[in-house]
Amino acid sequence: MEKAIKRYFPVFVLPTLLAFIIGFIAPFAEGIWLSFCDFTTINDAKWVGLENYIKIMADDTFGHAFRFSTLFTVVTVILINLFAFAAALALTKKFKGTNLFRTVFFMPNLIGGIILGYIWNLLLNGVLQIFKRTLTYSSVYGFVGLVILMLWQQIGYMMIIYIAGIQNIPGELIEAAKIDGASSKQILKNITIPMVMPSITICTFLTLTNGFKLFDQNLALTNGEPSGTSEMLALNIFNTFYGRTGWEGAGQAKAVIFFILVAIIAIVQNRLTSRKEIQA
Amino acid sequence: MKTKSKKNLKFTIIFGILSVAWLYPIYLVVINSFKKKAYISKAPFSLPFGKMYIGLENYVSGIAKTGFLQAFGWTLFITVCSVAVIILCTSMCAWYLGRVHNKVTKTIYYLCLFSMIVPFQMVMFPLSKIANQLRLNTPWGLIIIYLGFGAGLSIFMFSGFIKSIPLEIEEAAMIDGCSPLQTFFLVVFPILKPTAITIAILETMWIWNDYLLPYLILDIKKFKTISIAVQYLRGGYGSIDMGAMMGVLVLAIVPIILFYLFCQKYIIEGVVAGAVKG
Numbered sequence: 001m002e003k004a005i006k007r008y009f010p011v012f013v014l015p016t017l018l019a020f021i022i023g024f025i026a027p028f029a030e031g032i033w034l035s036f037c038d039f040t041t042i043n044d045a046k047w048v049g050l051e052n053y054i055k056i057m058a059d060d061t062f063g064h065a066f067r068f069s070t071l072f073t074v075v076t077v078i079l080i081n082l083f084a085f086a087a088a089l090a091l092t093k094k095f096k097g098t099n100l101f102r103t104v105f106f107m108p109n110l111i112g113g114i115i116l117g118y119i120w121n122l123l124l125n126g127v128l129q130i131f132k133r134t135l136t137y138s139s140v141y142g143f144v145g146l147v148i149l150m151l152w153q154q155i156g157y158m159m160i161i162y163i164a165g166i167q168n169i170p171g172e173l174i175e176a177a178k179i180d181g182a183s184s185k186q187i188l189k190n191i192t193i194p195m196v197m198p199s200i201t202i203c204t205f206l207t208l209t210n211g212f213k214l215f216d217q218n219l220a221l222t223n224g225e226p227s228g229t230s231e232m233l234a235l236n237i238f239n240t241f242y243g244r245t246g247w248e249g250a251g252q253a254k255a256v257i258f259f260i261l262v263a264i265i266a267i268v269q270n271r272l273t274s275r276k277e278i279q280a
Numbered sequence: 281m282k283t284k285s286k287k288n289l290k291f292t293i294i295f296g297i298l299s300v301a302w303l304y305p306i307y308l309v310v311i312n313s314f315k316k317k318a319y320i321s322k323a324p325f326s327l328p329f330g331k332m333y334i335g336l337e338n339y340v341s342g343i344a345k346t347g348f349l350q351a352f353g354w355t356l357f358i359t360v361c362s363v364a365v366i367i368l369c370t371s372m373c374a375w376y377l378g379r380v381h382n383k384v385t386k387t388i389y390y391l392c393l394f395s396m397i398v399p400f401q402m403v404m405f406p407l408s409k410i411a412n413q414l415r416l417n418t419p420w421g422l423i424i425i426y427l428g429f430g431a432g433l434s435i436f437m438f439s440g441f442i443k444s445i446p447l448e449i450e451e452a453a454m455i456d457g458c459s460p461l462q463t464f465f466l467v468v469f470p471i472l473k474p475t476a477i478t479i480a481i482l483e484t485m486w487i488w489n490d491y492l493l494p495y496l497i498l499d500i501k502k503f504k505t506i507s508i509a510v511q512y513l514r515g516g517y518g519s520i521d522m523g524a525m526m527g528v529l530v531l532a533i534v535p536i537i538l539f540y541l542f543c544q545k546y547i548i549e550g551v552v553a554g555a556v557k558g
Binding site: 001002004005006008009011012013015016017019020021022023024025026027028030031034041042090091093094095096097098100101102103104105106107108109110111112113114115118119120121122123125126129152157160161164202203206213215216219220223234237238241248251252255256258259262263266267 | 299375379380395398400405409410416489522536541
């Protein structure tokens with residue numbers, strides 16, 4: 001059978017492969033190469049070795065964006081997962097309206113990042129106006145605003161994953177614990193949390209990568225204002241490419257570092273999940 | 281028994297209040313879309329009564345300023361075509377990769393896995409230049425880019441499912457005289473349908489809302505997507521026409537919410553299935 005299929009390579013694989021080369025392999029390879037070059041368009045690239053990487057070491061905006069993104073990611077990972085897990089615990093109990101509430105909490109996920117940014121721009125500026133401030137008054141407002149926006153968007157998504165995890169716990173397990181006289185706190189600690197560990201891993205890493213990769217919401221809500229202090233990594237890279245002439249090489253070098261950071265997170269996640277699967 | 285139902289009522293009330301709070305930002309955009317521009321920033325929380333009320337003017341100016349209707353059409357075209365092409369091409373590719381084992385197929389598979397961990401910023405500059413040189417800066421070209429950039433995730437998910445299909449079914453079809461193409465479309469593809477729905481949902485949520493990729497690839501003087509049209513209202517120096525913005529935001533949100541209400545079962549199932557596999 002393998003032989004018969006093999007001849008069909010041009011039909012089955014070639015279209016995807018060509019698009020994959022254009023859309024991913026070629027730009028990726030070129031991206032690595034360009035990070036060692038000085039260029040304004042691709043055609044005038046000149047090899048400069050590590051110069052770009054040295055240049056970004058001295059670029060304060062990158063360090064600032066890195067710290068801003070890291071702090072933002074830590075805060076959102078913790079808050080989103082706590083609230084999402086609590087909501088999932090509550091909504092797996094039997095009371096009126098659970099399905100409706102689930103639908104409502106999940107909804108913001110379907111709205112695009114740019115649109116979300118402007119919705120919250122209106123709401124938060126409206127609230128801050130009472131105190132005669134705006135979102136772009138200081139980076140603290142931008143930070144808090146982005147955190148609130150991300151909570152609103154992502155709690156529902158993670159909640160859905162936690163709900164699926166909780167519903168997969170066999171009912172006998174909890175019943176047996178109840179008969180043995182376990183309190184609801186003990187059940188939570190000794191049964192529910194260990195049993196939904198795979199969901200916790202998935203959600204932690206989803207929120208982790210979402211936090212670091214955040215772009216659209218950042219662009220629409222504050223656009224990095226005031227003067228770049230609420231700029232996150234992805235926006236900082238974008239602005240280095242398209243906002244500072246002569247910095248294209250440095251932008252690409254930043255992108256490579258950003259890629260390595262995201263790749264490390266993904267690989268660690270992969271290790272953790274596969275180890276858990278072996279134990280289970 | 282009585283205390284339990286009381287406790288349940290308490291839950292319903294708490295979550296009811298939370299749900300109202302959850303929907304409040306959207307309500308706020310809707311009421312402001314009927315207000316005169318000046319009052320949107322002055323009194324964002326009041327209802328659009330009296331002299332604040334402006335009728336549909338914000339919608340009219342928003343549509344005119346951004347070319348919203350065209351943007352909506354292009355977004356629909358790009359999303360539907362890209363998702364259809366991704367499902368068709370990557371399911372065929374994943375089946376081939378799962379059935380023919382040699383160095384080439386292995387390399388392609390691992391490159392696909394690898395592409396999943398690469399953030400867009402890594403490739404955005406070279407990609408936009410390459411797309412420009414190949415004249416892919418149109419909605420049709422964008423479909424090819426989405427196929428290339430989205431191939432990783434869907435090949436990975438299809439492959440996982442294809443591994444679990446017993447070979448005997450396909451062998452029987454081949455012995456009965458099916459060509460590989462017939463085997464794939466008559467036997468394998470129907471089995472792949474649940475996975476295809478999951479992938480279609482995840483890719484739709486991504487492509488419909490995507491901003492940066494179409495912004496960099498498309499010739500935005502000619503073609504805009506909804507996200508690009510919304511962002512377009514932020515003029516130079518960061519000034520925003522809030523009236524037009526509110527109208528456009530409502531127009532952008534309403535179709536999504538309708539779509540969600542009709543397909544929510546599939547969407548939520550798709551998200552769960554996708555999360556567990558990804």
